[in-house]
Amino acid sequence: MAISYMDYTSPYVQFTYDLSDNLFFKKNDRNYINALSIKQLNTLGNVSLLDIYLSTGNIVEPHYHQNASELVYCVSGAAVVSLINPFTQELLNFPIRPGQVANVPQAWWHYEIATVDNTHLLAVFDAPIPEFIGGSDLLRLTPAEVLAHSYCLDEAKVKETLAPITRTVFIGPPHDCKKYQARHQAADHTAHIDQSHGHPAYGYSYQHPQKYDFPQQQPVIIGNGRAFANSNGIG
Structure with missing residues (x-):
């Protein structure tokens, strides 16, 4: 049930908003996210959204x-929404096209990968401001020695591998990821799109970049979780 504490007689009551006025994150002109929460539209109840x-x-990095x-919800283009079922420990991949949806239960690990250009997704949340815990944050904030000890890894290699991760990724791979650029250019010449499954036949949609560059956006702490906000709320 939506809950709103707005005084609807107030002269400041809002019923409409242009999402382009609240940029959450921008990688480049083709990869960016706008956001809407109760801080932009004060008549909202327990709902918010990201306009992706x-x-x-390109991938909205693994997070929960x-x-x-x-x-x-897929507005245009095509994407694969992937999530891990914590009860069955299965990785589930759901291709979606315009008019189709994929649902991610609360606190489940997931990510979204575009499989064609000009993909437009709407992510709708049942919270006024969704908290975001990104994989990049878990990796960069957990001490390398703890990861190495936990999983019997070479600590020096863990440090070297994770050293470039200094901020939250949001949309990866980063614009200066040389490995992705080379692979993407090669794919442009040789790949075809499997229309029935909605993913490139050459399959790099499911691969993850190993080098990261990071946005300027900085997280703020809300309770025990993480949300990303500027003076206008999310984004």
């Missing part, structure tokens, strides 16, 4: 929302 634009192979479920 992606080009082929500890305070919200997420319904991903």
